[in-house]
Amino acid sequence: MFDRSDNGVMAREPRFEEIMCGLLQSGKVPRAMVSETREAVALARRFSDEVVRPHSLELDRRMQEDPTYIPWDFARDANRWGFYTMWLPRFLGGKGMSLPTMGPFFEELCACDSTLGLLTAGQYFGFSILLASWNLRIIQRIVRDVIEGERTGEPCILAGAVTEPQAGTDVEEMELLSRAKVNCHARKVKGGYLVNGTKIFISLAQMATWTMLIAYEDLHRPEETVVMLAVKKGTKGFSLGRMENKMGQKACPVGELIFEDCFIPDEDVCYSSEQVRHLRRGPKESAMQLIDFVVSNTRPGVGAAATGVARGAYEQALRFACETEVDGKLLVNHEWAQCLLAEMYKNVALARMTYMEGTYVNGLYGITRLLSIKPVYYLDKVIPESTPRWIAGLLDSDSATRWTRKFLLDGQTDEQIARTSGWASLSKFAASDLALDTCEKAIELMGHAGTRHEYRVEKHLRDIKVMQIFEGTNQLNRLNLFKCMIARSTQEALIFSD
C-alpha cells in the first residue's frame, strides 16, 4: 500500500512520472483515440497500396537519373487525399485528426517508402515550428492557405528553416547557439524585419509556399534574439540556391535559401523576444522552450519514420526468406535465420515503443496536452470543419495569442520541458539506430539480392542514414538526453564544457 511516507522515496530518480508515462497517460486518453488511430493506420495502408507502392521505386530510379526532378505529381496526390490538412485542428478548419495518430500513420507509410512518407507528413515539421510560436493569428492565416491549397488542388506546403552553413548542431541547443557562427540576420526596421543570410539543407525548400524561418536580431547574441518569420514563396529578396544531391530520401527535395534584403512585415513575425516579454522566462530560456516544443513533436516523428523503415526492411527480408532455398530448405526454416528475423522484429517493436512513449509524454506534459484533455478533444471533434466566424475573430486578436502563450508556455514547468525533450531525443536516436541496424541485418540475410533496387532494402538503407543526422545528429540528441534526464540530478554535471 502506498502511504504518504512513500513520497520521499518516490521523489528519487528515476521519477515515476518519467518512466511510467504510457501508464499515466492511459487513463487520460479519450476512448475515441483508439478508433481514430486505427482509422489513421488503415488510411495509410490504403494510400500505400494505391499510390505509394506502385510509384515509389520508379520515382526513386527517376531521381537517380535526374536529381533535380521535383515530384509535384506525388504531392498533388497526397494533397488530394487530404493529408496536408488531416492533422490541422477542426477549429482552425482542418480535418482534426488527433496529433498522436500521426506516428502510427507515418510508420505505416515509411514501411513502404520513407521519402514519400516525408513528402506527405514532412509538411507537419514546418507546421510544428509554426505551432510552437503559438501565434494564433498567423497560424490561422497559414492554415487557411493550406486548406485553400487542398480545395484548388495546388498543394500549399510548409517548410522549416533553421540550419545554416556554419551552424548545424549549434542551432539545436541554446548553450551552443551562444557560441555559434550564425549568419541569418533579421534587422528590425519600420513595419517589419529586413533579412539577410542563407539557410542550407532545408527540406521541401523547392516546394514550399510558406517557410518558417529562424533568424537572429543580433548575430553576436543569437541565443537572446531569436525571431521566427513566416516567409512566403516569391517574396522579394528571397530566392532558392543549390538543390542538394543526396544518398537517399531522393524524392524529397532539400535546398538552400538565400535572403538578400528581404523585407518581412510585422504581420508575418511569428515570434520574437519582444513578443514574449510578458512571459516568466527570459529570451534565451523562451527560445529554448520554443525549440524544445518543436523537437518534442518532431523527434518522435523521426522515431516513427525510422520504425517504418525498420519494418519495411524486416518485411522484405522475411519475404525473401520465405521464397529462397538454401541447402534444400527454405531460408525461413533455418534456425539462424529465424533468430535474425526475431532480432529484426525486436528492433521494430522497440523503436515503436519509443515513439509511442514520446507521444504519451507530449500528451502529459507537452504540445498535445491541451488537445488531450477530454472535453477539448471532444469539442474539437464536433466543431464544424469551416471555422465559425466568432472563433476566427477571437483567434485573430493579440490577446488570444498572449493568453495562449501565457497558459501553455508559462504553464509548462522546467521539469515538463525536460521530460518531453529528453524522451523525444531518446526516441529519435534509439529508433534511427535500431532501424539502421535492421536494414544492415536485412542485407546480411539477403546478400546481393538485398542490394538490388527492386527489393527495396537498399533504398531503405539509403533513406535511413539521414535519420541519424537531421533533427539534430544522434550525438546531439544523446547529449540532450543527458542534459534533460540525467544532468539535473547530478550536480557535478556540466554540459558542453569539454
Place this chain on the structure above:
Amino acid sequence: MQATVSEDLELIGRTCREFADRELVEGREERDRYPFGPPFERTLEKAFEVGLFSIMLPEEAGGSPDPVGTLCVILDEICRVDASLGGIVFTVALAQELIHQAGEPKAIKERTSSGGGCEQLLTAFPSFTDRCEIERSTALRAVGANGDHRLEGLAEYVVLGGMARRALLPARIDGGDGWSLFMVDAGGDAVRAGKPVLSLGMHACPAVDLELAGAPGRLIGEAGRGAGYLEAAADRLFVAIGAMASGVMKGSFDTAFDYAKERVQGGREIVGWSEVKMLLADMALKVKLADMLVGEAARAVDRGAGGWTLASRAAGVCVPEMARDVTSNGVQLLGGNGFMKDYGQEKRFRDARQLQTLLGSSAMNRLAYIEKVVGGEPAC
C-alpha cells in the same frame, strides 16, 4: 599501407596510389552515376596498362610471385579512392583464379598470348554469388555432353556481364552431379543481357542478369567439380575482399578526420569534442586492425602457412563488417554534408555494404567458416 608488407609490395602500393589519385579521384561521382552515366571504359584501359588485370595470372604470363599479397595491396589503394574499379579488378582476378584452380592453363594462355588489349583479360563472373545460389533450382542448366554443351536459364548479377566478351558461368549438367564451370561468348546470339542492375553501391562495377537460351559453353575443368574450384578460389581470395573494405575504410577515415579538423561547431573544431574523438577513435582502431588483419592473412595465403584458409576467410568476413561501421561514422562525422554526394562519404557507406555481399551474404559466409572448423580445420 599494410604494416607488414614487403618492400616490393610497398613499391607496388605506392605506384597504385599514384594511379588512383591520378585516374580515379576526378570524375568519381560522375562514374558513380552509372547506369545513368557513361561506363568506366577509358579508365579500364589505363588500369589494364598498369597491369591491374594480370595479377592472378601465372608468373610466366605476367603474374606476380606473391599474387594474393599483391592483389590486396592494389585493391586497398584503389578502393581508398573508388571501390567500383576494385570490384572489377576483383572479379577479373577471381575468374582467373577459378580457371587456374580448374587446371586450365590453356584458357589463360589463349587470352594472354594473342596480345590483345584490356578486353582479352576481362571475364565476366557472378562474383557476388555463393555456393547456395548456384545450387538453387533456378540457376543455369547445361544440356549436352562431351565438350558440346548448351546453357539455358538465368545467371543473376553477372559482374562485367554487359561489358566483357566472355563470361565464366556456373551451370548444372543435366543428369550429372554437382555443377560445372563454362566459358561462354557473352556477345553470342543466345545470350541476352538484361538492363544494368541498379544496386546499392559500387555502381561503376557493372552487373547484369544474363539470360541464356542454348548458348554454347566450353567446359572449364572437370564436369561436376565447380563447387570445389569455387571453394578453393574463394579460400584464397576472401582476403582480397577484406583488402577492398580496408581501402574503403581508409578513405572514409581520412575524409572524416580532415573534416573534423576544419569544421567548427560550438566555438571550436569539432575534433575537440570528446564524443567526436570517440567516433574517430573507433574508426581509426578499426582501420588499423583491418590493415593488420589483411596484411597478415594475405601473407599467410601466399606462403601457404598453416591455417591460411581460415585466415583469409576471417579477413574477408570481418573486415567488411568493420567497414560497415566505419563508413557509417564516416558519414555521421560530416553531418548533413556526409549525406550529400560532395564528399564521397555516402558512396563509401554504400560501397562498404555492397562489398559485404561479395562471394555471398555475410551470414552464409559465417556459416561456411564454421563448417570448415566443424570439418576439422583448427579454429585457433
